[in-house]
Amino acid sequence: MIDLKPVRGTRDFYPAELRLRHWLFDIWRGTARQFGFEEYDACVLESEALYVRKAGDEITGQLYNFDDKGGRRLALRPEMTPTLARLILQRQRALQFPLKWFSIPQCFRYERMTRGRKREHYQWNLDVIGQPGNVAEVETISALIASLEAMGLTAEHVRLHLNDRRLLTAVLERAGVPEEHHLPVMVVMDKRDKIGGEQLEALLGEQGLSGTQVRRIDEFLAMSSLEEVKTALGGDTPAVAELEALQELLGRVGFGDWVGFDITVVRGLSYYTGTVFELRDRSASLRAICGGGRYDSLLSAFGGDPIPAIGFGFGDVVILELLGDLGLLPQLGTDLDYVVIPFSEAQVPAALELSQKLRRKGLRVDADFALRKLKRALQRASEIGARRAVLLMPDELERGEVVVRDMAKREERRVAMEAFLEE
Ligand code: HAM
Numbered sequence: 001m002i003d004l005k006p007v008r009g010t011r012d013f014y015p016a017e018l019r020l021r022h023w024l025f026d027i028w029r030g031t032a033r034q035f036g037f038e039e040y041d042a043c044v045l046e047s048e049a050l051y052v053r054k055a056g057d058e059i060t061g062q063l064y065n066f067d068d069k070g071g072r073r074l075a076l077r078p079e080m081t082p083t084l085a086r087l088i089l090q091r092q093r094a095l096q097f098p099l100k101w102f103s104i105p106q107c108f109r110y111e112r113m114t115r116g117r118k119r120e121h122y123q124w125n126l127d128v129i130g131q132p133g134n135v136a137e138v139e140t141i142s143a144l145i146a147s148l149e150a151m152g153l154t155a156e157h158v159r160l161h162l163n164d165r166r167l168l169t170a171v172l173e174r175a176g177v178p179e180e181h182h183l184p185v186m187v188v189m190d191k192r193d194k195i196g197g198e199q200l201e202a203l204l205g206e207q208g209l210s211g212t213q214v215r216r217i218d219e220f221l222a223m224s225s226l227e228e229v230k231t232a233l234g235g236d237t238p239a240v241a242e243l244e245a246l247q248e249l250l251g252r253v254g255f256g257d258w259v260g261f262d263i264t265v266v267r268g269l270s271y272y273t274g275t276v277f278e279l280r281d282r283s284a285s286l287r288a289i290c291g292g293g294r295y296d297s298l299l300s301a302f303g304g305d306p307i308p309a310i311g312f313g314f315g316d317v318v319i320l321e322l323l324g325d326l327g328l329l330p331q332l333g334t335d336l337d338y339v340v341i342p343f344s345e346a347q348v349p350a351a352l353e354l355s356q357k358l359r360r361k362g363l364r365v366d367a368d369f370a371l372r373k374l375k376r377a378l379q380r381a382s383e384i385g386a387r388r389a390v391l392l393m394p395d396e397l398e399r400g401e402v403v404v405r406d407m408a409k410r411e412e413r414r415v416a417m418e419a420f421l422e423e
Contacts, residue, residue: 009111009119019332021122024151024316025104028124031147032102035139037126040101042083044108048073050082055183055270058191062109076108079313080125081271081298088129089304097130097307100139116287116318127311129299134242136310137275137294138249144279144290144312145255151319152328158289161262162247162277165293166239167229168266174233175216181207183270190268192221226261246275271295275310281322289322290314333385337363340390341377347392354390354402357421382407390420 006012013021032039048065064076077083080103088095103125111117126143128136141160148158165186172182188203195203197218204214223229226247230240243261250259267276274294281289292312300306323329338358342351348369355367366386368377374391381389391403391412402420405412415423 007119009113011118011120016332019334020320020329021316023330023332024320025122025124027147027150028102028104028314031143031150032124032126034146035100035143037100037102037143040084040087040103041105042087042103044076044106045074046077046083046086048075050086051075051078053270055187057187057270058268059109062111064108064110077105078107078109079269080105080107080123081127081269081295081311081313082302084125084127084129084311085298085302085304085309088307089299089302092299092304092307098136099129100127101129102126114287116321118317122316124314124316125311126314127309129309130307131310132296132308134246134249136308137246138253140292140310140312141250141259141277142253142255144292144314145258147314148258148279151323153323153326155257156282157322157326158258158279158281160259160277160279161265162243162259162275163262163265164239164243164275165267165272166274167237167243167263170233170237170239171217171220171229171263174220175209175213177209177213177217181209185209186266187268187270189217189221190266192264192266221264223263229263242274267291267293271298271301273297277312279314286318286322289318334366335364336366336384336386338365338388338390339377339381339384339386340365340367340392341374341381342367342369342371342392343374343394344371346394347397350397351392354392354417361421378405378407 029039048063051060051063053060059078062078066074068074084101088099104122105125106120107123108120111119113119126140128140145160168186169182172185177185185204185207188200188207191203192200201214220229220232223232226240226243230237233240247256247259247261250256265276265278267278272293273296276293277291278288279290290312292310294308294310296308297306298309320329340351340355342348351367351369355365358365366384368380370377372380378389386407388407389405391405393403396403396414400417401414402417403412403414404420
């Protein structure tokens, strides 16, 4: 007997779950288009080399990788950003920047499974390539928040935690950490929430940091306002001014309530160079819902010209959990206009013919040929969310009539078949 369960960490999508997934994707796609982003896609298989990074990113250790039959080292993509960089670099001379692109790729990571983390997920990626400075930040973050509003969420439910890698760099400089250690140290700092103080200290020790340096960093990470950090860093730290300007612009477009400074947001991917952000639920009971930031050096790291870029990845797993917890998941039916129900075998040909005539009119029609008891057939029609049922009863059909039932109003009327088709 073969194991019928999906591979550990992966999901099956039965129709009800797929309806929900499509509902979410429609919001993502609709929002992206509303903001003028264009959709792209690529194959889930990539060269492993695309994900190998020096700083020790966790994602590299989570790769689904293998040799293909031709001896190539391949991987299932764990994220879309390197693929996006590859696409841009291939056409660097031909493309018109800035570009606003989005995608909804399925991604694979061999993760330790916890609530909200699986080994396969879909991730809405929205990126602006070739636009330096805060404008692109405001546009991507605005699109993100607009999608949350479309899901029925408010600033009471979630918060966008905002920080800047340049600010963290200033903190590390202040703590006396040599520059070549900054990236690996940030990758370790990102684990702070997951592993706790002692283990963090040990890991930072492995990066060559002294106890005093770790304490210094910890002091900064305990600061809750940008004001406080500004004072502690003293003088004019450019990253502070950038963050202030960004927050002001986000306020100006009406999203100020959703956003707040959070110095503990580091992000685990080493390619970020400036703004970084994570979306979290207010009760902080779930993992990050969405994460992103500016990565101005990734394209040059791949051998191209330097091109500024910013974007985010927004997974389908945590958001559906949160919406479920809050009772905000929609009740989705099949969206059928009609279910045609023949009373018995004798009315089946007429049901086939009528269904086809209705479909030609552009209506969504299911014909129910299970020949169940009428009551059961109507119950099913209502369960699958059909708006109306058309009953083909022996006597009525003989007279050239059908019975049309409005499922919501529970009202029935007899109509001549011809008149019904004219309606
Ligand atoms: P990331 O933080 O690794 O960033 O992932 C972004 C989002 O994908 C997470 O916030 C979460 O919603 C979802 N996600 C990640 N891993 C899993 C998992 N194992 N199970 C379920 N959901 C998951 C990136 O991937 C960046 N490439 C995002 C980006 C785009 N930055 C710039 N542009």
